[in-house]
Structures are given as structure tokens and as C-alpha cells.
Amino acid sequence: MTLQELHKLFTCLEHDLRPQRIRNELMFKLLATTGMRRQELVDLTWEQVNLENQTILVRGKGKKERLLPLHPIVLPIFHDYKETLLEQQKHYSEPIFYNQKNKPLNPRGLHKIFKEILERAGLPAHRFSLHHSNR
Template sequence: MLNDFTRGIESPKTNDKLPVYMTLTDLKQLFDYLERAQSRFSMRNEIMLKLLATTGLRRSELVSLTWEQVDLVSETIRIEGKGKKERILPLHPHLMPLLASYKASLRSYQIYPTEPVFLNKNSKALDPRGLHVIFKDVLKKAGLSPTRFTLHNGCYNKIRKTC
């Protein structure tokens, strides 16, 4: 009888599902909806989701973003990411007027440097779960499948750039 030298060795783990990438068509459909939406939080939602799409922010970084991290003059945001590593991310030029309008729409006490940029319906800091709920709701309203895409370490489970 032969000895099985592999006995007791665990096989490597495999991912159950490969990530589903949002195509540029999906992204355009989402952005078209966000730009047409007329709700109390439509500007906030548009900025949040466009920031995720254009900067590669993680959802935890987005919800913990404060006004002191946003530099509207140099058009950048300063992020302290994993391992306390700091990085500077450029802001897309299309976001600048949106961010300025959004900031102007807030009350003066909501734009202190240490205040969160994104607030929930109760004017408290948005949390990752709240962002997830908003993302799924916006997907559904934009005519995209809310079960197909997820927010995971960057925007929309990594948008596939096809151009």
C-alpha cells in the first residue's frame, strides 16, 4: 500500500464567485440617473458615487471623509488608508462644481474642517451600511440590478475600463 504524501494538506481556498465588473455603459446609465434625480439627497448621492468611481476610494474612506481632507483649490483629497498610509487623490474636474454646490448647501456648522462630508437623513455621519443601502437603492432606480454589483474595496466592485 502506498503512502499518500498529500494527506493532511489543505487545498487552497478558491473564490466562490468572480467579481462582476460595471461596464462603461452601466456606469453611464447610473450617472445619467444621478444627474436627473430630484430628491433631497440627490446631490449628495451623485457626489458620493462619482467619487467612488473616479478616485478608487474604499467605502470606509468615503464615509469617514471630513472637510479638512477635501482641497477644492488644489482639486484633491487626502486619504489615510490601510496601514495609516497617506495618499493624495485628484478630483475629477466635473466633481468640482458639484462639491462646491454641495458644500454651499450645508449649514455653517456642518462644514467645519473636522465634520464629515457626507451625512445621513438625520444629519449624522453616514456609515458604510448606510452607503450600501443608498447604493442599492440608486442602482434599482437607475434600472440596474441591485444584486449584480457590490460596493467592495473601491467603486462598484472595480469598474472595468473598456475604452
């Protein structure tokens, strides 16, 4: 994805009026700024995120862990997103991302959301895919 296309995607996310806007903006800005895989994103729990140190601990293939820096643009989005969650969804062992039925998001759901947002942004959905791991 070019910088121009990424800008178009981010602008679309930022101007979305739907309730899931903050979740979507956080997910795709995290993917774009950290390089994590879609499975790693949907597996994230609150205990892996350290907003004070601005880091995120990602568990990848083969249980390998890596500490990634959080880009400053995602920090306020994390705070805003947390405000939209139910109290029990903020527990350190809970997944960060949920679908509209309040179930943990899976890679297929994330992919579907990604394709839909690309279309809304006027980007050719067939040209882009999310980095996925083969677990």
C-alpha cells in the same frame, strides 16, 4: 461596472429630484473617479479635500495616506453640495457626508443608498458592490 452602466447610474443620479440628490451624486462620482473604498469615503472630513489643488487626501488601511486627484466632474458638485449643508457641517474637522437624520453616514448606510440608486437606474443591484476595506 461597464462604462455604459456607469453612464446609466450617473444619468439617474443627475435627474433625481430628491433633496439628497447632490450628496448622492457627489458620493458615487467620487467613488467612481477616485477608486476609494466605502469606509474611506464615509470617513472623509473637509480638511482632506483641497478644491483649489483638486486633490483629496485619503486615509486608508493601517493609517496609510494617499493623495488622489479630483476629477473635474466632481468639483462643481462639491461646491453645490457645500451650499446644502448647515454652517457647522462645513467645519474642516466635520465629516462630509451625512444621512437624512444629519448623522455621519456609515458604510452600511452608503451601501443601502447604492443599492437603492442601482434599482432606480434599472441596474441589477445584486451584480454590483462597493469596494470596502476590512479594517
